[in-house]
Amino acid sequence: MTLNGRYSPGEAADLTGLSLDTLRYYEREALIGPIERLPGGRRVFTEGDIAWIGVVTCLRDAGLGIADVQRFTSLLRTTGDPASRVEFLRERRAxxxxxxxxxEAAMGVLDDKIKYYGARQAEESATA
Incomplete structure (x- = not known):
């Protein structure tokens, strides 16, 4: 960790489990940031940036596409209306x-097929 809770891009990548390329992509797509830059242009991530990247990662893990995360991020930046944010999240949760x-239904089908073909395999082994 660098001074005052600020992290280099490599440290941010390590902390979030994302690659540097993904972090740059998320910044370009306005999913995160704007990320502070040092006078030489190097990015510096704050604790707040790391926390927000965790939210974005969670939303992506929940199946939201880039456009959905962009929309949610836009709702946070442009409107003070929590109702629109809640509605957005409820729709995505549904x-x-x-x-x-x-x-779960697909897993059930796979489990049934595994059981069926496993039993057939056992039968064939017993008669061989």
Missing amino acids: ALADHMTRM
Whole structure:
């Protein structure tokens, strides 16, 4: 850690688990930042930047695309209306819940097929 809770790009990458390329991409796409720059142009990440990158990572892990995260980030920067943010998050949560239901059903099908073909494999081994 550098002085006063400020981190180099490499340290930020280590702390967030993201690559330097991903951090640069997220900044270019306005998902994070603006990131402070030293007089020589080198980026310096703050504790707040690291925390926000964690939120962005969580949203991406939840299946939100870049455009969705951009929209949410824009809502934070341009409106003081918490209702629009809550509505956005509720919509995305409902979509994620629906996706999880479909994934659980798919897991069930896979489990059934594993069981079925596993039993067939055991039968074939027993008769061989």
